[in-house]
Amino acid sequence: MREHVSSLSLDLPSVAHRYATLLERLAAASGRATLLRRLRAVHSHFLASGFRPRAHILNRLIDLYSKFGDLPSARRLFDATSSRRSDSIAATSLITAYSADGLHDAARQIFESTPLASRDTVFYNAMITGYSRASDGHAAISVYRRMMTDGVPCDSYTFTSVLSAAAAVLPLELTQCRQIHCAVEKSGTGIAISVSNALIALYTKCEAAEAAVYARKVFDLMLGRDELSWTSMVVGYVRRGDIIEARRVFDAMEQRFDVVWNAMISGYVHHGLFAEALEMFRNMHSIGIPMDEFSYTSVLSACTNAGLFGHGKAVHAHIIRSGPDFDPESALPVENMLVTLYSKDGKVNVAKRIFNDIRKKDIVSWNAMLSGYLNNGCVRDAVYMFKEMPQKNQLTWMVMISGYLHNGLAEECLKLFSHMMDKCVKPCDYTFAGAIAACGNLGALEHGRQLHAQLIQYGYESGNSAGNALLTMYAKCGSMEAAHLAFLLMPNVDFVSWNAMIAALGQHGYGREAIDLFDRMIDDGMMPDRISFLTVLSACSHSGLVEEGFRYFESMERQYGISPGEDHYARLIDLLGRAGRISEAWNVIQTMPSVPGPAIWEAVLSGCRIHGDMSLGIHAAEQLLKVIPQQDGTYVLLSHIYAAVGQWAEVAKVRKLMKDRGVKKEPGCSWIEVANKVHVFLVNDTTHPDGQHVYKFLEILSVKMRKLGYVPDTKFVLHDVETEQKEYVLSTHSEKLAVAYGLLKLPTEAPVRVLKNLRICGDCHSAIMFMSIAVGREIVVRDGKRFHHFKDGQCSCGNYW
Secondary structure, three states, X not given: OOOOOOOOOOOHHHHHHHHHHHHHHHHHOOOHHHHHHHHHHHHHHHHHOOOOXXXXXXXXXXXHHHHOXXXXXXXXXXXXXXXXXXXXXXXXXXXXXXXXXXXXXXXXXXXXXXXXXXXXXXXXXXXXXXXXXXXXXXXXXXXXXXXXXXXXXXOHHHHHHXXXXXXXOOOOOHHHHHHHHHHHHHHOHHHOHHHHHHHHHHXXXXXXXXXXXXXXXXXXXXXXXXXXXXXXXXXXXXXXXXHHHHHHHHXXXXXXXXXXXXXXXXXXXXXXXXXXXXXXXXXXXXXXXXXXHHHHHHHHXXXXXXXXXXXXXXXXXXXXXXXXXXXXXXXXXXXXXXXXXXXXXXXXXXXXXXXXXOOXXXXXXXXXXXXXXXXXXOHHHHHHHHHHOOOXXXXXXXXXXXXXXXXXXXXXXXXXXXXHHHOOOOOOHHHHHHHHHHHHHHOOHHHHHHHXXXXXXXXXXXXXXXXXXXXXXXXXXXXHHHHHHHHHXXXXXXXXXXXXXXXXHHHOOOXXXXXXXXXXXXXXXXXXXXXXXXXXXXXXXXXOOHHHHHHHHHHHHHHHOOOOOHHHHHHHHHHHHHOOOHXXXXXXXXXXXXXXXXXXXXXXXXXXXXHOOHHHHHHHHHHHHXXXXXXXHHHHHHHHHHHHOOOHHHHHHHXXXXXXXXXXXXXXXXXXXXXXXXXXXXXXXXXXXXXXXXXXXXXXXXXXHHHOOOOOOHHHOOOOOOHHHHHHHHHOOHHHHHHHHHHHHOOOOOXXXXXXXXXXXXXXXXXXXXXXXXXOOOEEEEOOOOEEEEEOOEEOOOOOO
């Protein structure tokens, strides 16, 4: 210190110059902690020496204290020397430092306490920039208006910050953008590239269609453009879905900025144009443009979403060969995307190895691996990982809940949702949708209603994901009125909504209403997709609307350019088979463009069982047993065909074949919700606590039913036993037990809603029609195929099922 500053015996200008030079050196040096100690030593030295620095040295001291992170010392010096300073330089330094530390109230206090006469453009810019960087657009614009009112001139830095701040105020009105643009033009600062870039970014955030025109005008009038100019323009068009115009801008670019290439690849991926994204990635590589983590992440996303797993593995190999020098933070998004790629390809072990090798995992890494386990059916691994995760976010819970649902574990799904709520984790609308869907799968109507109430409390009722889940849940639980109301109350009906409502109407036997809704969807400007045609064909099939079904099938390719897939052909054949038009169904099979698969033969076999076409039924069963020999339904339907004509020896052969192949018939199971609890019944069930009461009630009810004309249909018993024994077997079917339990336990005015895992048998269908007369109640049964609403001895299916 002594070599730089001697004593006060020297003249004051010389001392001041030496102090100023020393402070300048400190400002230019690096090493924040060391420099702060040296700054304090310099400050202490001239305090001890009695030197009274002038404003420019004080300003530099305050500025350095602020930059070196000692805001308390900067503020003390600022307050202690305010009388010796007449400018706003120190105030500007403090405002900048406070804003950088997020202390906006302290910055604003300095701003307000600075006299108007001392304020200049840089001073206002510091306050505006502080708010802009904090994404507080309203506050930044408020300071900008004060600046205009105070008559302080704006420069390019002012407008760059104001425009960035305005872009954060959403929704943006075009008039607001135009007002600021006019102010820029009046000030003459529009020639600055930074201002033009900020204007482009502002217009691209505005939803108005004309905003794109103004953004392009600014872009075209620029005298010079940098990387940000091109990137902003490309991204702006991508956001608006105008990928063609984005590509035109890209192709006009003379310099090949890597960021713009990345933006273009990302845009293609965002709009599902995966082939184009891959082609651009190849061009980028061949031209020699350097690739970074953004390039690799985008192209891996394209490969994953398009199912081009071989291409994705090739990109992975390229990354390994080129060996980019990524730090852990830069490598992370690429590694996370690789976990997702291999998980979606079913290579869970490879995904796990990549996951284990990630040096610095984040929540995205954990969620990607968790999702990979669940999507590949590795539920145990997922549960273990979920418990061991160091942190969980909203998405983690959603992935786990949806994963349980995806793997058929609806009860576990609801338990986890309840656990999440107990831990006070706020669910998102997708999480609600998963839990509501689980209620639909279980037929837990009351639980679903409770979730509906919670959904409204959280304000998610207007979201499509939750709204569609509600619609489907109510439909699956047999409450079509509530399903229809959910559909009507949705503010933005999408493809999923229309398709779900059409499917619900069809499954409940409202075929005419389903096709009316399908036609209304088209009238409303919503073009049908492949799923739409599947739902309307199913609706026609369940209601026997053969001609209408044919018309819709033929319109697919002719009117909408949709080539029917095997699933559409299967629906058409099912439609014909149910109607007894087996020969026509066979003709359709002969004209199919591809070899018939399992879905086709299942539809043929089902139609042959209904209408007793033994020869074709046996042929269909033989085809199925070749390709899916472990499916129990084929054996059961074939047994039905033989039993219907009394060929018990053939029935026995089918049973033996099942036994030899290790195929077990799925047991019939029915369940009903009573007092928020689901009660399950199997065939000939004796395990239920109220089983004795149920059987006794059925005996009494059977007497009333027989008086009304009910006669057990023993042809549905696949055993060659005495008639009395057959009648007993029929009386213990699970759906009868569940219905009887509902009649015993539910209030007399409440409908009885029963769900069954398999198709309802013909005798149970007939018996429940008579039950509805005997007790004067509405009974709803959902079987493996559709709904049956029984009331006053009639069924909604019209006995066409």
